[in-house]
Amino acid sequence: MATVASSKSITVTVNGTTYEREVPARKLLIHFLRDDLDLTGSHIGCDTGNCGACSVIVDGTLVKSCMMLAVQADGATIETVEGLAEDGELNELQRSFNEHHALQCGYCTPGMLMSATALLRANPSPSEQEIRKALQGNICRCTGYWNIIEAVKAVAK
Amino acid sequence: MLLREVEYVKPSSVAEAIELLVENEGARALAGGQTLINVMKARAASPDALVDLNGLEELKGIDLAPDGTLTIGAMTTYSEIVASAEAKARPILGEVCAQIADVQVRNRGTIGGNICSNDPTNHLPPLVTAVGARMTILGRDGERVVSAEEFFLGVYMTAVGPGELLTRVTIPAGKGDGFAAVTLGVDGTCIANAAASIQDGSLRVALGCVDAVPVLLRPESADADAVREAVRAAGLEPPSDVHASSEYRRHLAEVLAVRAAAQAAERAGG
Amino acid sequence: MSVETASEARASAVAPERVEAPLKGWAGQSVPRKEDKRLVQGEGLFVDDIKRHGMGYLHFVRSPYAHAHITRIDVSAAEAIPGVYGTLTGEEVAALTDPFFQISSPPGAHVKDYALAVGKVRYVGEPVVAVVAETRELARDASELVEVEYEPLPPVVDARRALDEDAPVLHEEAGSNLMWTGVYEWGDVEQAFAEADRIVTIKELHFHRFNSTPLECDAALVEYNRGVGQWTIYTNNQFPGFAAIMMGPALRVGLDKLRFVTQDIGGGFGNKITSHPQLVVCCLLARKLNRPIQWTEWRTDFHMSMSHGNERWFHDTEVAVKEDGTLLGFRTKALDDAGAWLRYEPLGGVIWAQVTPGMYRWRNIRLEFTQVATNKAPVSPNRGYSRMQHLWFTERVIDIVAHELGLDPVEVRKRNYIRAEEMPYETPNGCVYDSGDYARMLDLALELVGYDRIEERRAEAASRGKLLGVGIGSTLDSGTNNFGQSRLINPELQFSGNNEVATVKLDIFGEIVVTLGTTPQGQGHETTAAQVVADILGCSVDDVHVRAGHDSYWNSHAGFSGTYASQFAVTGLSAVKGATEMLAAEIKKLGSVILGAPEEALELADGTVRVKDNPEAALPFMACGAIINANNAGLPEDLDVTLNCRYVYRPPFQPPDVERKYGNLTLTYAAQVHVAVIEVDPETGYYEIVDYAAVDDCGVRINPQIVEGQVMGATAQAIGAAMHEAFEYDEEGNLLTPNFYDYHVPHALDMPPLATGAIESPSPFTPLGTKGMGEGGGAGIHAICAAVQDALRGHGDAIVWDSHNPYRRVWEMLQHPERTRELVEVKAA
Structure with missing residues (x-):
């Protein structure tokens, strides 16, 4: 035993x-x-x-x-x-977060990126509603989520 | 954060898990941990030892019998139910599981954990009650099967005794189901909820969040007045808390019962 | 129902009209943030990420009672555990420190506030004993062994009962629970009521208790250097200038003994201003135990004990109105609930006065402000601090007046808004609204939600059994404080004006290095500062290195340094501008010597100083840096160039007139107009926002994307506060929403479609035409309240009297509108 x-x-x-x-x-x-x-x-x-x-x-x-x-x-x-970064280069999702101003204080960002990564692996072409649903478990107090959703949408195929 | 000291063991079989639970008084089974670990962080519970059920394949999986009966292993996660082709035989299961908490929690939280914790705000206790699920409980002396009415005993209390495990949930064939909830935010914690199911023409409605255990009603019909009457006749005295007064919860129970019943009737008829 | 997405909605927003900005080039562009590279890789440095050899973890033993005498404390069992390094009790704190300086005049001035509870606890969660141990878990284990005996006292939880004859008294030294009171009156209030056609009275309004719950809680790592008697405090406190003046006298040391260091802060929103008591505990333990002390606050600790926003009641409000909806004035009694301690209070008792008339032209205003202590967590600034409460009140007054007199809330606003042509506008209490066009903002916001179709949509919603409501919130984000306003609270205080510092230097290899006095928490200071510097020095933002974070040992710190109260775009960037212009002048001076051309003939471009007419004659910045720093022999003796320039920006303020409570309390007044469209399920009270528009005017935008991000964040927090978030207590003073399980913070599924719009009315008073804008005014809270009231119109006509309207309250208003109707009365004057 x-x-x-x-x-x-x-x-x-x-x-x-x-x-x-x-x-x-x-x-x-x-x-x-x-x-x-x-x-x-x-x-x-x-x-x-x-x-x-x-x-x-x-x-x-x-x-x-x-x-x-x-x-x-x-x-x-x-x-x-x-x-996430490869050889010091930000990956597409990380770059998209930067381009879309999807972070402010950056405290929630690591978790947010991991949730988005998991979503995009399982579903490379999520709808906006699917993105929101996939990020529901990650609280952000700075951005109101809109730019985060845009950042994920931008890398969806 | 910061749990009290606890011991840990990871058994390699269900039988071993039961032995460990029997041998270690003060040990608790650790299922998905999405409730228990939080309770331990608050130090509101401090089991002496955790018997980790993760990885026990015997407790996982969804089986669809030719007669439409679904058997779901207690350690099957919400995400697995949502994704399962077999579970779609009873679509309400996946639909409700998809409303529980968030992706991360659904990836670890289990059907067994949800009903064994029997938090009155949980989604699944009223649902399994309405659909007439039967719970298989395994102990050192063998298995027993109990109905939902017998399973839920009180807040955080079920028919699963010390040294026992819930191993599977069996759900009869059916499609005439409904579920309705008012939650904190979209798909959040339930303020009140109701599940309904029509089986062989008879309606079962189970109300959550209004009592220590799901309140099972059998209205005459799915007609709004009949359902409302059944809820009133139940003489509910729901708890008051920061999210709802007793009066508001009682009212929501009525509205949600009517809605769940209507959905069940629509699906039963379709 | 509109289902347009945020991006589509934004695309349809009216393009902001650019105005002539003082700077051209980088400023005005949405440059992607420099901060992000580290943050998206998990390479930010937050306080809990810092480790030191031999550090001890601190855990607080907290009060389980809202009000009780402490009769005995025994730490021996805790200290006996192997791995426990030591403890600190209130008795030790009282011996080793002086009580914190009190801002208040009497009676609040008499409060004796220490870093730990001394003799008595005054709210559930108050720190009583600190325990330090080798691991986080062990510190908590040992805390459970600290024995504290209490003799419970009855608590006072409802501010409305705090001044009752028989109310329990929190601070005996103060005599009662009255902390501060003052009467503000401007114009001729009596005359206004005499001239009115109607008088609308509102018996009670309530602004609820919540805060912004930054995702990172408070934290510190404190080291004590015994040899020089100096503490290094790695912390996420967002206003170290304030913390220092609170902590130094308490610890009986000069401020240079307190070195504050911060890199990344996981959100602040004002809630991280008042951690000085906990920091003092860390300092005392670092000295006592001679080891670094690590303190990380967990979520439940934060909710129970830190920085709740000011809860405020407005009683016996009377509004003088003409038949056509012209507002002449109001009088009201504000009752502010400070909680157990005055940690930044009673400044809330004057901060509201920055926006006394809101956006409106009424000139006759009387407000009696009273602040009381209760057995709840102490309040501290929270995004929109004290103005948000008052602006919600003025907006509520507008809508209730419109509702009761059968007037259109849009028309009432337009009739009474201060007009663009009246800018700069002096308010009845001497504040000068610098610029703006509120009516145009409202038009834009209404257009963004398709207001012209609203009645059609109302009918369509009704056909689905839903009640549609539309509501407006129009607010101001007053920024760059004149700290002289504190004298209206306590004439003895020696504070006035404001300042901020920046240094800019050209280093030996030509690196442009900028240091700021600020403690950003996500506002993108590294990026916007680089934009300003790049424009002046004629280089790329990539060539500008803005040091991350804050260190009070850098020479870029002033008395008011920090990041709070909507001011970086004014104070921080003006300091950067000043320092960079100094550096530019020095580079030209050096260039003139080396290139042999007069300074007027030189320009800065492409990372060089060069002769305008002969760009070939150029001296790269690298050469400039090298010459001054490492190759300076032979330079003219009188060449006064260091290439290391420090500039202190001091806004143009006068001390206010204390007698008349009159003067300009802030330098800039950014404006917000939000419109919310909601649908209510009348059976349950459940509602959702189906459309939302936020229009902002903060003058010149250095980085429009960052500005929009702030607008979005403020909007989301307003939605959370209006619908879900509240610190609610039971009668015994237990917090019923002590963490995110019951304190529901909106998530991605809760967010409505959003359309943003902007206009730019440059501030005539600031060097860059900018205005502070980070707090956002709280317009959304009111927009949602107004939308609820509009949705219930014709269904009992309930009056929305509370800023917090969860589903249960909406349902109650539908069930019992009469309970709210009785709050309001219209009298013929």
């Missing part, structure tokens, strides 16, 4: 780099990414799972990393905002 333990050694691959770390069972994935791996691009904007600033892609699935324990990510492949 599997052992019950208060900490666990886990192996995760984040943006192509594999890490092995001992983590307490109670540590949330977002704290692990930010505090243990120094991947501070993903943010924390709430404590109830509403804001989406911590959104990352785990094994191809968009999740909020504040509602997942780090130990649950053992063996997983994780993508975060730090992995």
Whole structure:
């Protein structure tokens, strides 16, 4: 029978780099990414799972990393905002956010970009309504979302 | 953020999960975690250990039997239900699951977690009640199947006892279903909701957010007056909170019951 | 129902009319932001991203009571846990610090405010003890072991009960819950009422409590340098100038001992101005424990304890009106709920007066302002600070008068709006509205929602069982404060005017380096500053390096430095302009020496200083930088050139007349007209916005896209506040909306189609013709209130009396319109 333990050694691959770390069972994935791996691009904007600033892609699935324990990510492949640019060049979506003024303070942006990335992978030609639905789990307090929707629309095929 | 100390284990089978739950008093099953982890962040709950059900394939999947019966594994996510061709046999399921929270939550949250947490504002407890779902509960001593009426016992309380797991939800064939809600913002948390279903000509309406458990009504017909009368006869005393007074919730229950019933009737007839 | 998308709607918006701007070139263009490159890669630097060796994480033990005596505190069990570095209690704070300076005159002046609760708690969530530990989790674990015994006291939650004889008193030193009161009266109010044909009375109006909930909460990392007795405070406080003058005296140190550093801030909206108590706790613990202290506030902490917007009641309002709808004046009693502490208050008691008449020509105004303390979280500035409340009130008055007298709200506005030809317009209290054309803005906004078809649409909606309503909000975003207005609150205060600093230098390899005194939170200062610099120096924005963030050790900091109160386009950019012009002059002076041509014959272009008639004779900036910084032998002795220029911009202000409460309180007055079209489901009270237009006039726009972004953000926040967001308390003083679970912030699906429009009326008073505009006036809150009232017209004719109208309230107004009808009366004068 599997052992019950208060900490666990886990192996995760984040943006192509594999890490092995001992983590307490109670540590949330977002704290692990930010505090243990120094991947501070993903943010924390709430404590109830509403804001989406911590959104990352785990094994191809968009999740909020504040509602997942780090130990649950053992063996997983994780993508975060730090992995979006290629060789230091912004990708199309990132450029579109810049061109459409889809960010102001930039705090929600990493999560917003990950949600949009997941959407565009699953549905390269989303309608405006589909874009809104896909971004519903990400709160932005600066932009009112209109420019974010435009930025995503602009890269939709 | 910042949970209390907790232990963790990831079993490799359902049987092992049940053993772990039995052996570790104070352990709780961790399904999608989209409620439980938040409750733990607030330190409103602090189980001693979490038995992680993620990855147990036995608890996942959607099966459509030739007679139209749907069997959905408890660990099937909302997103999987929304995307499932089989689940479209009962379209209301995907439609309602698509209204729950947001993409990220739907990607991890599960049907089993939703009904086992039985938060009165959840979408699925009234829905499974209206459609006459049956819940299969597995314990060390074997399986039992309970109806929705028997399943929901109180706020955050269900027929799933200590050392037991909900393994699957079985939903009979049907198409005459309806659902209506008033939410905080578009597709937000329910202020009040109602699910309705017509099966063999008889209507079941289940009201959410108005009591500790879904309130099941059987109006004479889907006719607005009949439904309204049934809601009134139920003598609801809904809770008041920051989003609605008791009076407003009682009123919404009536309106939403009428709307859900009308949708169910339309679909039953079509 | 219109379903046009935001982009289509924007495309159909009337193109803004460009006016002659003082600058040509980069300014006026929508240059994509320089800030974005780091932010879209997750490479921004927010406070919680910063780590230091050996840092301890701070967690606050907070009060579970709204009002209670603290009878005992025992931290021993918490301190005994391995990994816990130490604690701080209110008793220690009271010994080590002085109470924070109070802005108020008596009785508010007597309040003794410390960084932690001393002897008593006054709201749920108030910090009582701070615990520092090796990990975040452990700090919280240990906090649970801190024993605090309370003796609960009855709380006062409703401001309307705060001055009752038997009301519990929060601050015994002040004698009662009265914090500040003052009477403002201008014109001849008695005469106005004597001349009126009708007097409309409104018994009660309520502006609710909410704030902008920036997505990043407060945070700090504080290090203490024992050798020099200096703290370095990495923080997202958005007004370090204010924090410093609060913290220095409290900590008994000079301000140079407090170094504030900020890079990226995850939204501020005024809500990050008053974190000085928490920063003092961090400072004390950094010194006590001799290690860096890290504090990150979580969402529930923020909602319970930080920076709620001012809740305000307006009682016994009377409006003097002529038969034709001409408004002569009003009198009212404003009751402002400060919550438990005066952290920036009672400045709200005068800030509203920047926009005393709103957009209207009435000249006879009396307002009695009273601010009280209650057992709720302390208020602080929130986007639209104090003016938003007052402008909502004036707009509500306009619509209620129109509604009750059967007049068209559009016509009443046009009849009473201050006219373009009256600009600059001196208001009854001496503020000078610099420029604008409000009627034209209204026409544009109405056109954007297709107002000419509105009755058709109303009928169509009715055929679907929906009630359509249309509402207008017209507001001002007064910017660039004259801090002399604080003297109307407390004549003893020695504040007046305003200032901001920038430095611009040409470095050794020719880099143009700009430092700002501001603490931007998404307003794009790096970009707009570069635009201004590039135009003056004749180079590309790409050649201008504007340092990210703020460091009070950079020489670009003044007493009023910060990012707040709608002013960067005036104060910040004027400082940048001044410093860059100084640098340009120095480059020419140097060029004149090297090129042997008189300065008048030189120009700056293409990154060089060159002879106008002979562009071949050019000295690249790189050479200029190198000569002055590293190759200066042989230069004329009297050549006074450093290529490192600091400029302080000081707006042209006079101290106001304290006796008459008269004077220009802000330099610029940007204007907003919003129109909302809604559809109400009368069965449930549920409603949605089906069309929305926002027209803005902030004078010259340096970067129209950034300006539009601010307009959009202010619109979204207004929609949230009007429909969903409220800090609501129960009778015991428990906050019922303590996080985003119950405090619903609009998301992408909640946003209506939006059409934006703009006109540009340059400010005659600012160096660039710009006006501050970031706060946005809160026009949307009123537009939605007015739309609700319009939708209910003919269905009980309820009066919208609250700024917050969730579905339940709309339903209640439909069920019981009489409960709101009784608030209003029309009398023949």
